[in-house]
Amino acid sequence: MEEILRFEGINFSYEEDRVALKNISVSLYKAQKVAVLGNNGAGKSTFFLCCNGVVKPQKGRMFLRDKEIGATRKESVYLRQTVGIVFQDPDSQIIAGTVEAEISFGPMNLKLPEAVVRSQVEDAIEKMRLESMRTRAPHYLSGGEKKRVSIADVLAMNPQLLLFDEPGASLDPENTLLLERNLEMLSEKGLGLVIATHDVDFAWRWADRVLVFHAGELVADADPEAVFSDEELLRRCGLVQPTLFQVGKLYNINPLPRAISDLKGR
DSSP states (O other): OOEEEEEEEEEEEEETTEEEEEEEEEEEETTOEEEEEOOTTSSHHHHHHHHHTSSOOSEEEEEETTEEOOSOHHHHHHHHHHEEEEOSOGGGTOOSSSHHHHHHHHHHHTTOOHHHHHHHHHHHHHHTTOGGGTTSOGGGSOHHHHHHHHHHHHHTTOOSEEEEESTTTTOOHHHHHHHHHHHHHHHHTTOEEEEEOSOHHHHHHHOSEEEEEETTEEEEEEOHHHHHHOHHHHHHHTOOOOHHHHHHHHTTOSSOOSSGGGGTTO
């Protein structure tokens, strides 16, 4: 599996008495689906900001494609181009007057050749099915449409790793389903996807791997079944077992159902 990003013993504190990340060592890979769990204040958001270079670890080492990343502007630009982040609130990310201008902003800011910008923007628009919205003002779109624009924003940078902070927050069931289809499409195209979520049912049905943060520490890094089988870990971190996991255990279903469709014929 191709490694994109690696942390070795990173630490970060906002204040002397407020440690956000403690000695985090972890690797993130291309074409892997990772769910990040933990209560508010556990360290998930700070971890994402370190991944994208918005904040710099105060201790430890960070590697991008096996090359150590320092504090130079060139390295920071390369990191943000390779590792994209989609924030929970699309309005905090959208700044331009039209959808096409919004999606073009990132690659243009990198001063890429015009032909490259056009190609990457068109690819992002096509992937997120925004062709009919090019000239519309993004701030007047629906919540689900804004989410697609914010994802296209990041896709236009041609990243290898995509981070999502609570992507399903405030979406209705129809747009949630569309979002999950888009995530599956991006995964099939080889992007590494890392999603911070409070939705354990989503993590169970979607993820290949689960990271659990608690009080600034990475306390679990395993496959979903191993994480959700650890009842002591779940109690300590304020998490619960997914509904289908509980159903599978109750009725001794093997393998455990990851989706409702897995229950057919059982």
